[in-house]
Amino acid sequence: MKIWKYVIMLVSVSMLVFCSAVVSAETETIRDGQNDVIKATGGATFQTGQTMNEIDVKQITCTIEGTTLTLEYEIVGTFQRTDDYMYYTIVKTSDFNYIVSMSDGDADTMITGNAGSDYLPDNPECVVGEHTLRAVFETQGDTTIEEIFGWATFINDPVYQDWAPDSRGPEGSFDTGGDDTGGDDTGGDDTGDDDTSGNDTSGDAKKPDTPGFQLVAVIAAVGIALILLKRRK
DSSP states (O other), X not given: OOHHHXXXXXXXXXXXXXXXXXXXXXXXXXXXXXXXXXXXXXXTOEEEEEOOGGGOEEEEEEEEETTEEEEEEEESSOOOOSTTEEEEEEEEESSEEEEEEEETTEEEEEEEETTOOSOOOOOOOOEEOSSEEEEEEEOOSOOOEEEEEEEEEEOSSSOEEEEESGGGSXXXXXXXXXXXXXXXXXXXXXXXXXOOSOOOTTTTEEOOOOTHHHHHHHHHHHHHHHHHHHHHO
């Protein structure tokens, strides 16, 4: 076999491997509008459209690639590291929940298993920036994303809170307990809520990229290789 045949085969295999790697990455982003903080005004009443950048959630991004899950939580302003402020975000997958949070100025990560998993990966370090919290988790089991959401709270009188997506926040409720997922007092995660999609119906949620374009590239690479081989015969 001539050297050009080896070159064609090598290029084709390389493209297949590259495209397969691209397909394996999945990114989902929840974007939240600015100046949409909620202010509690007593009882079940509240005011929307408040400006409070230090708890105004900007976006939450989850990227799953291979055996890692990268979760990044970003706010408009600067993180406040006092006991008046709490920040929280969660990615729910079919088998595990991946959590990044900060309260009393201390950042933390946590992995909880659905249905009482016998194995939980180690909790990674949370990297704190001026506007972002970021952690890279080791994944385990089924990583199909079921829901992503987050919130930030200023716990004082009055109480201010922001949710991403907005549809996930319980209107007028500022109870930072109430997580019914099995012991994590994380705030507002009610498994009986009908809205379990984790996607903002206003269109701010970005769905995972479809692998269709990568598949086309793979087919094209194979087709080109076959045509060149046929012409050389």
